[in-house]
Amino acid sequence: MLNMKKIYALLMLALPMLGFAQTTHVVTFKVNTANITVGANGLFLGGGVIGGANAVQLTDPDGNGVYEGTDTLDGTGGGNFIFLNSPANDADWGTKESLNGLPCSDPSNYDDRILPSFTQDTTLMFCFGTCATDTVCPTPLTPVDVTFQSDRSNSPAFTNAYLSGTFPVAWNGTAYPMTDPDGDGVYTVVMSLTPGDYRYKFTADDWAIQENFVPASMSDTTCINTNSAGFTDRVLTVGTSDTTLMIHAWEECGGYSNIGVEEVAASFTVKPNPASDVLFIENTTGTTTSVAVYNVTGAKVMEESFEANTRLDVATLPRGMYIVRLQNEETDSVIRISLN
Numbered sequence: 001m002l003n004m005k006k007i008y009a010l011l012m013l014a015l016p017m018l019g020f021a022q023t024t025h026v027v028t029f030k031v032n033t034a035n036i037t038v039g040a041n042g043l044f045l046g047g048g049v050i051g052g053a054n055a056v057q058l059t060d061p062d063g064n065g066v067y068e069g070t071d072t073l074d075g076t077g078g079g080n081f082i083f084l085n086s087p088a089n090d091a092d093w094g095t096k097e098s099l100n101g102l103p104c105s106d107p108s109n110y111d112d113r114i115l116p117s118f119t120q121d122t123t124l125m126f127c128f129g130t131c132a133t134d135t136v137c138p139t140p141l142t143p144v145d146v147t148f149q150s151d152r153s154n155s156p157a158f159t160n161a162y163l164s165g166t167f168p169v170a171w172n173g174t175a176y177p178m179t180d181p182d183g184d185g186v187y188t189v190v191m192s193l194t195p196g197d198y199r200y201k202f203t204a205d206d207w208a209i210q211e212n213f214v215p216a217s218m219s220d221t222t223c224i225n226t227n228s229a230g231f232t233d234r235v236l237t238v239g240t241s242d243t244t245l246m247i248h249a250w251e252e253c254g255g256y257s258n259i260g261v262e263e264v265a266a267s268f269t270v271k272p273n274p275a276s277d278v279l280f281i282e283n284t285t286g287t288t289t290s291v292a293v294y295n296v297t298g299a300k301v302m303e304e305s306f307e308a309n310t311r312l313d314v315a316t317l318p319r320g321m322y323i324v325r326l327q328n329e330e331t332d333s334v335i336r337i338s339l340n
Contacts, residue, residue, distance in 0.1 A: 023076050028123040030068040031058065031083050032135040036128050039086020039095070043067045043128075047112050048080030052090025058083075066135050075119055080112035083128055097129040100166040101197035104131035108228050141194040146236075147244040150178060150202040153185040155250040158204035161187040165200025165233070173206035186247055195240050199225070199233040202250065211251045222296035222321055223253035236297045245298035246323055246334075253296065267331050270324060274338040277315040281326070283308050289328040296321050314339055 029045050045056040050071060058067035073079075087095045099105035099113065106114050116124070127137035148163050161178040169175040178187035187202075203210040213232040215221045226232040236245070268289075269282040283289050283306065291310065293302040301317060304310065317339055325334045 023074050024072055025075050025118060026070055026121045027073050027118070028068060028070050028121075029056075029058065029081075029126070030066055030123065030135050031126045031128050032066050032132075032137045033060075033085075033128050034065050034137040035130070035140050036085055038067070041086035041088060044084045044087055045069055045071070045081060046084055046087070046090075047082040047093075047096065048109065049073060049077065049115060050081045053084050053087040053092045053095065054090050073115070075117055075122070077115075078117065079115045080106055080109045081115055082110075082112040083126070085128070094169075098166070098168070098170065099129065099131075100170070100199070102131050141196070142240070143192045143194050144238065144240065145242040146191050146193050146238055148178070148189050148191065148200075149245055149247040150187045151185060151247050151249045152180075152187055152202075152204075153250070155202075155204065156209050158209050160205055162203045162206075163189050163191070163200060164203045164207075164210070166198050167191065167193070167200070173203060178202075193238050195238050198236045198238060199227070199231075200236065201233050202248070213251060218251075218253070221253065223248070223298065234297075236299065239299065243300050245300070246292075246294040246325060248298060267333060268326050268335075270335050270337065273335075274340045275314060276340065277313070279312040279314050279324075279337065281306070281310050281312065281324075283310075283326075283328075285328055285330050287328045287330060289326055292325045292327075293317075294323040294325065296323075 031043070033043060043058045044054045045058055046053045050056060056069045056071050058069040060067045082096045084092070084095045085097070098111070100111045104113060105111040113126075125135045126132060127135065130138055132138060150161065150163075152158070152161060161180070162174060163176040163178055164171055164173060167176065176189055176191065178189040180187045201211045213224050215224065215226070215232065223234055224232055225235045234248075267283070267285050269284070271280055281291060288305055288307055290303065290305045291312070292300055293312070293314070295301050301322075302312060302314070304312075319339050322337050322339060323334055324337055325332075
């Protein structure tokens, strides 16, 4: 019996040399939850090669906010995984951390995390909802108010208007209603968003109606992007200050669907176009006018009021296309300009 044990031990030592190397190893996952409140159901690891939404429950035995758990995985197989906060069952994917637009997410696999390769028992460290590669969470970003505006005059008939996108309740058809209290056809909603990149579109009646972008037939495609999954959406980068986005026409990158350059020519002179460092605006209406400059994603980057003439310093703005909106008691006009 003793000799048999020795033979077995020698065989185990020889297997790697014979090409039978071990590929499965114990992986310890650690995740800091300093930037969230863990729900009543607890924190879980799941998705991809791990399993359902509540596949592996993580624990915080010392109460320091860093939850951990283990799973035995193939170190050569790759795959995906994600952390989830208080899932109700194995299919409750609405509780997963949001990594959309972050470099550590896999956009072709539901924006889940990517499992690295490993050749031995391994410990992986994270911060919930971030790309931190240790258990030190970065300082949380302060949310700002972003006002979305949608001119629905050219949309199909609808009952209720909504905004849908990569927001806290991702791509939901009814979570973010838009309203038109003054009945002018422009629907608005104010969102509290942390700085970062977002994808969105204007919808209605719980996805019964939605914007459909066909880049080949659009005169301007600067506000949209087609991702690796083939979905074409509006894109937005939220900065660190409150902003009001320009009024977007239905399925268009530009502003008001009922305002054209002709109105600008009648009331204002905006030159030069293209511009480089300075933009001159002459006001022929004789009334106080506000001017706002928007980038191609609809974010307001400059604003001021003037009487007759004004001079805008645009030297520090990134080169590209912009929308200039001029408003007073007599007119509400827009013009597209280029900075080069």
